[in-house]
Amino acid sequence: MQQAEVLKTVFQEIDICNSNEVTFHDVKDAISTPELAGFLESVGISTDDVWTFFMLLDQDRSGSIDLDEFVSGCLQLHGPAKSMQMAKMSFENKLTRQAIKHLSEDLQGMKQQLSSALPSKEVKEVF
Incomplete structure (x- = not known):
């Protein structure tokens, strides 16, 4: 795939320390050129929101992007600006689902603690 090879070259240009990983600041500095x-915009990747762009590429949420994350992330974002918005919404949706899951687990823990401290009739009235 020719575009993947071009994206690998772009990554290498961003990775000025040759560490095989780039940080938000590396990406921000590179995108400011x-x-x-211009290149990213020409292939349909919107860079209007650098932070969102970086977070969408940082799939493992490590705070840095490796070559595979960069290439696969850019390929997923390829297309009209709507692709960036869809990816952003998907990312935010994932974070929301994780937060809801944690809240649910916390509520279950509270319910169990109340069950052991209060008579069951009072716990049912609370929940």
């Missing part, structure tokens, strides 16, 4: 910003 007209060459990279």
Whole structure:
């Protein structure tokens, strides 16, 4: 795939330390150059929101992006600006589902604690 090879070259240009990982600041600095910003825009990848762009590429939420994350993430974002918005909504949806899951687990824990401390009739009235 030719575009993947081009994206690998772009990653190597961003990775000025040759660490095989780039940080948010590396990406922000690189995107601020007209060459990279123009290239990404030309292949349909919106870079209007650098933080969102970075977070969408950082699939493992490690705080850095490796070559595979960069290439696969950019390929997923390829297309009209709507692709970026859809990816952003998907990412936010994932975070929301995780937060709801944690809240549910917390509520279950509270219910169990109340059950052991209060008569069952009072716990049913609370929940």
